[in-house]
Every structure is written in C-alpha cells, then in structure tokens.
Amino acid sequence: MRPRFVDSGAKDTRSGFGAGLVEAAQKDSRIVALAADLTASVKMDAFAKQFPERFFQAGVSEANMIGVAAGLATVGFIPFVGTFANFATGRVYDQIRQSVCYSGKNVKIAASHAGLTLGEDGATHQMLEDIGLMRGLPGMTVISPCDYNQTRLATLAAAQWEGPVYLRFGRPPVPNFTPVDDPTFEIGKIQVLLPGSDGVIFATGHMVWHALQAAYALESKGLFIAVINVHTLKPIDEMGIVEWLERTPVIVTAEEHQVHNGLGDIISHLATKYRPRFVERVAVQDTFGESGKPDELLQKYGLTASHIIAAVERALKRQDR
Amino acid sequence: MSIEELEKIAAQVRRDAIRMIYLAQSGHPGGALGATDIFVALYFAHMKHRPQPFSMDGQGEDVFILSNGHICAAWYAVLARSGYFPIEELKTFRQINSRLQGHPATKEKLPGVRVATGSLGQGLSVAIGIALGKKLRKDPHHVYVMIGDGECNEGQIWEAALFAAHHQVDNLIAIIDRNYKQIDGDTREVLNTDPLEEKWRAFGWETLSLHEAHSLPAILSVLREAVSLSGKGKPIMIIAYTTMGKGVDFMENDYRWHGKSPGPVEYERALAQLPATLQDF
Numbered sequence: 001m002r003p004r005f006v007d008s009g010a011k012d013t014r015s016g017f018g019a020g021l022v023e024a025a026q027k028d029s030r031i032v033a034l035a036a037d038l039t040a041s042v043k044m045d046a047f048a049k050q051f052p053e054r055f056f057q058a059g060v061s062e063a064n065m066i067g068v069a070a071g072l073a074t075v076g077f078i079p080f081v082g083t084f085a086n087f088a089t090g091r092v093y094d095q096i097r098q099s100v101c102y103s104g105k106n107v108k109i110a111a112s113h114a115g116l117t118l119g120e121d122g123a124t125h126q127m128l129e130d131i132g133l134m135r136g137l138p139g140m141t142v143i144s145p146c147d148y149n150q151t152r153l154a155t156l157a158a159a160q161w162e163g164p165v166y167l168r169f170g171r172p173p174v175p176n177f178t179p180v181d182d183p184t185f186e187i188g189k190i191q192v193l194l195p196g197s198d199g200v201i202f203a204t205g206h207m208v209w210h211a212l213q214a215a216y217a218l219e220s221k222g223l224f225i226a227v228i229n230v231h232t233l234k235p236i237d238e239m240g241i242v243e244w245l246e247r248t249p250v251i252v253t254a255e256e257h258q259v260h261n262g263l264g265d266i267i268s269h270l271a272t273k274y275r276p277r278f279v280e281r282v283a284v285q286d287t288f289g290e291s292g293k294p295d296e297l298l299q300k301y302g303l304t305a306s307h308i309i310a311a312v313e314r315a316l317k318r319q320d321r
Numbered sequence: 322m323s324i325e326e327l328e329k330i331a332a333q334v335r336r337d338a339i340r341m342i343y344l345a346q347s348g349h350p351g352g353a354l355g356a357t358d359i360f361v362a363l364y365f366a367h368m369k370h371r372p373q374p375f376s377m378d379g380q381g382e383d384v385f386i387l388s389n390g391h392i393c394a395a396w397y398a399v400l401a402r403s404g405y406f407p408i409e410e411l412k413t414f415r416q417i418n419s420r421l422q423g424h425p426a427t428k429e430k431l432p433g434v435r436v437a438t439g440s441l442g443q444g445l446s447v448a449i450g451i452a453l454g455k456k457l458r459k460d461p462h463h464v465y466v467m468i469g470d471g472e473c474n475e476g477q478i479w480e481a482a483l484f485a486a487h488h489q490v491d492n493l494i495a496i497i498d499r500n501y502k503q504i505d506g507d508t509r510e511v512l513n514t515d516p517l518e519e520k521w522r523a524f525g526w527e528t529l530s531l532h533e534a535h536s537l538p539a540i541l542s543v544l545r546e547a548v549s550l551s552g553k554g555k556p557i558m559i560i561a562y563t564t565m566g567k568g569v570d571f572m573e574n575d576y577r578w579h580g581k582s583p584g585p586v587e588y589e590r591a592l593a594q595l596p597a598t599l600q601d602f
Binding site: 032053054056058059061063064065066067068069070071072073074075076077079094095097098099102103104105 | 377378379380426427428435436437438439440442443444445446447448449450451452453454455457458476477480481483484487488
C-alpha cells in the first residue's frame with residue numbers, strides 16, 4: 001500500500017515561515033530580520049514583537065534592505081529579509097548578486113506570495129520567474145517547500161545552513177499534509193512521497209499537493225505514478241533524481257513558475273546529462289498572470305491535478321510510440 | 322605619524338596607482354588619484370584598525386568600505402602599504418589569477434576587502450548594516466564608507482540615506498568623493514546632484530564639508546570633527562571637494578581620465594610628476 005497523505009487543515013506557507021523564524025531566533029541570537037513595509041503580510045510580526053532590538057523596518061526600500069542585510073552578515077549575524085517574491089528577487093537582483101552572493105554573505109531571502117496563487121493583486125505581484133533568477137546565482141541555495149509544516153522546517157534549516165538561501169513560499173491557505181517534524185526533510189535531498197513504477201512526477205511548492213492528487217486519481221486506473229518533492233532546487237539532488245530517470249521513461253514536472261528556468265529545465269538538464277528522456281512540463285507557459293482567485297488562476301493557467309494527469313497521459317502515449 | 326610622512330606615503334600611493342593601472346593597461350586613474358589623500362589619512366593616521374590577522378567581521382576595530390569600487394587602485398596600494406598584504410602583490414592588479422580584482426571582491430580573499438563593490442550604490446547600505454551590527458554587539462568603533470558623487474545618481478543611495486537617519490545609525494561616517502566628474506562628463510551636465518550638502522542635511526544627516534580635500538591636516542581635522550559628532554543620533558556625511566586626477570596635471574579635472582590607462586608617453590609624463598618617495602613595488 002502506498003502512503004495516503006491527508007490534509008490536516010489548510011494553512012498558508014507564509015505562516016510556516018513566521019513560526020520557523022521565531023523558533024530559529026529563540027535558539028540562535030545571531031538571527032536578525034528586516035522587512036520592507038510588509039511585516040505582517042510576510043508573517044514577520046511575531047518576530048518583530050518578540051525581538052524588537054533584532055528587527056529592522058526598512059520601509060519600501062528593498063535594495064537598501066538587501067545591502068543592510070549583507071552588512072549585518074559581515075559582522076556575523078544571520079539576517080532574514082522578508083518581502084513578496086517579486087520585490088525579493090527581480091527588483092533587487094543586482095544587490096543579491098553583488099552584495100550577497102558574490103560577496104559570500106550569509107543572508108536568507110524569505111520570499112512570500114510567490115506564484116499565481118497570490119491571486120487578486122494580479123500579474124504585477126505574481127512572481128513566476130524567481131526560481132530561475134535565483135538558481136542562476138553562484139552560491140545561492142533555493143528552497144521551495146510544499147506546505148506549512150515544511151516551510152517551518154525549511155526556515156529552521158535555512159537558519160543553520162551556511163551561505164545565502166532563497167526561501168520561496170506563498171500566500172493562500174493550502175493543504176498541510178507533511179509531518180510536523182518530518183525527519184526526511186533535508187536541504188538538497190529529494191523526498192519520495194509516493195513510490196511508483198509507471199512514471200514519475202517531480203513537483204515543487206504548492207504543486208506537490210496537486211501532484212499527489214493526480215497520482216491518487218491515476219491509481220484508480222491501475223497506474224502507479226511516483227511523486228517526488230523537489231523542495232530544494234539548488235543544490236539539486238542529482239543522483240536522487242537520476243535514479244528515477246533511469247527507472248521510468250514517463251517523466252512529468254509540475255511547478256507554479258514559468259516553464260522556463262525552473263524545475264522543468266532542471267529535470268531536462270539532468271536528463272540530457274545522464275539519461276536522455278522526454279520531459280512533460282506543467283508550468284505557466286511563458287505568459288503573465290492576471291487577477292482572480294487562486295484556484296481559478298491555477299485552473300486557467302493549467303496548474304491543477306487534472307493538468308498533471310493529462311501530462312502523465314501524454315508522456316505515456318509518447319512512450320508507446 | 323607626522324604630516325610629512327603621510328604626504329610621502331600619499332605621493333608613493335599615487336605613483337603605485339598609476340604604475341598598477343599602466344601595467345594592467347586598464348583601470349580608473351582619475352578617481353584613484355583624487356581620493357588618495359583621504360585613504361592615507363584614514364589608514365595611516367585616523368582609523369583604529371588591525372591589518373593582521375585580517376578579520377572579516379571587523380569586530381573591535383574601525384571598518385572602511387569603498388562603495389565607488391572602481392577607484393580601488395589607490396585603495397589597494399594603501400591596504401598593501403599599511404600591512405594587509407604584500408606590496409609586491411600590487412603588480413598583479415587586474416591580471417588573471419590575482420586577488421586584486423578590477424573592482425574590489427571578497428571571493429579571492431584579499432585582506433582588507435569585506436564586500437564586493439563596483440556595481441554602484443550598494444556599499445553605503447552594506448556599511449549601514451555593519452554599523453548596526455556594531456551597535457548590536459556593543460562595539461564602540463566606527464564604520465567609514467566612501468561613495469562617489471556620480472554614485473549619488475543611484476536610487477539605493479537615497480534609500481540608504483533615509484534608513485540611516487531613521488534608525489539613527491550614528492556610528493557611521495560617510496565621505497562623498499565630490500569631484501563633480503562622472504563617466505559622461507560633469508555631474509552638473511550628466512545628472513545634477515546639486516545642492517548636495519543641503520540634500521544630505523534634509524535627509525537628516527550631520528553634514529560637514531571638506532574644501533581642502535588634499536590637505537592631510539584638513540582631512541584629519543574633519544575626520545576628528547566627525548568622530549566628535551558621532552553617537553548623537555545622526556549619521557555623519559563629509560562632502561569632500563576632491564580634484565579628480567590630483568597630482569598628474571593633465572589628468573586633473575578631466576573626466577576622460579575616469580577609466581583608462583595612460584599610454585607610454587603619458588605614463589612617462591605622469592611618473593615624472595610622481596617621483597618615488599618610498600620603495601616601488
């Protein structure tokens with residue numbers, strides 16, 4: 001019998017970050033935090049309240065915030081900067097590149113409201129290019145946890161990880177299905193959530209839940225599709241992924257990100273490097289989003305369990321040819 | 322150290338910078354020559370700092386950040402001559418496999434450099450972060466940062482200006498290399514930053530002006546004044562009215578010497594005006 005992941009009650013991943021940050025700060029006095037006029041939205045308000053002397057309000061000045069964080073890291077602090085994914089990456093790409101990554105500073109970039117599921121605010125705020133931007137930077141670690149519990153764990157792990165980290169999470173409540181203190185979570189290691197011999201879905205972030213739903217639906221048709229949670233996009237678990245590329249020619253990726261430069265490209269790159277395979281990608285197809293409710297947007301832009309099922313079926317057909 | 326000795330060092334640093342740039346056939350002589358006296362005053366007379374062993378965190382010492390990283394030839398010469406790394410290494414400036422990168426960097430672990438700078442506008446924010454860190458650690462030392470006047474075109478400088486005043490970062494002493502020159506020409510023609518002193522005052526900074534920016538006694542005096550004003554709730558800005566290319570007559574006040582090496586004839590003319598006062602590298 002394959003494991004059954006059950007939603008223990010929907011929770012937003014950003015709150016997982018907020019909880020993890022407070023816990024990490026209680027354990028380590030080197031942790032400081034900076035926010036850019038979105039303290040409550042990014043769930044840093046609990047930290048700001050508990051550790052007022054270690055919290056710095058940067059105002060709507062993200063470029064300066066990244067630089068100040070790099071300075072605090074120089075002195076030996078572990079700064080977490082928090083804002084929306086768009087303002088945490090694209091807006092401050094050069095500051096992250098020079099003052100953080102090139103300078104080797106131990107700064108943690110906490111990016112909330114990533115992807116389409118930010119919802120009604122629309123495409124100006126729906127960051128879908130951030131994984132690509134961040135994983136292109138030498139020395140950057142990129143983590144995209146799948147639910148509340150995992151975002152809390154990822155925050156705790158990022159605090160202990162040496163070097164810059166980009167931590168991506170989202171706004172709306174989503175199913176919370178991984179264990180509270182999941183012992184299998186480790187930065188840089190894939191998680192095999194469901195084993196399976198008929199194909200594999202590599203998913204990251206919010207899409208992991210949808211991948212599980214797709215796999216369960218296919219099970220009723222007699223297909224056993226594996227689901228792999230690729231929560232760490234860099235450093236990528238090459239050997240862990242290659243093992244699955246060897247096992248099956250039916251490969252699907254699912255991510256709440258542009259089809260370019262994200263998980264689909266990562267898996268395709270490994271396929272061309274180690275084990276040539278076709279890769280079916282579920283992602284946003286090189287377009288901007290729009291206003292709407294999270295579920296409506298996922299439906300319209302092709303990011304639901306049924307879209308993943310269709311991708312698996314395409315992969316199976318391709319295999320038959 | 323006497324003023325005469327400081328002036329001797331400054332003269333040699335100018336010569337070092339021109340020789341480094343000529344050897345590399347690339348670099349930024351104008352700004353380097355213009356800021357030399359300030360670098361020498363800071364490292365040989367004013368700052369309390371520890372060249373060896375170099376510590377990245379700068380705890381228990383004053384820290385300097387060069388935000389306008391392109392003028393690093395003279396800064397590197399000052400770092401070498403104050404004991405951060407061997408003077409001989411200056412000859413590797415901008416060459417392959419060197420620790421002396423074209424713009425300051427930490428990747429090659431050059432002692433004295435704490436953050437990469439070059440893409441403009443970023444060093445002031447980093448210096449603010451270091452200054453906040455010193456406050457959190459109860460380290461009473463100061464953080465110094467130089468920024469260019471052309472660099473004040475960058476929006477991030479003004480974000481940092483707001484932040485430092487708002488958070489009362491009063492252990493920070495910034496210096497603007499005010500030579501009125503940037504790559505494309507005079508700052509008043511490219512993108513006017515005047516009135517610069519008033520701007521910084523309006524942003525809540527204690528603002529001092531240094532009109533004799535090549536007089537070591539005047540530089541040391543304004544730095545002492547800045548220190549005396551620190552710890553009173555305001556960040557401190559020194560507007561230093563420097564002369565780009567100072568010490569080489571044909572480079573002085575000529576924006577075309579922002580970022581190019583002299584040719585062989587110009588090199589000889591420059592060195593003739595900058596005789597060795599200490600041993601060459």
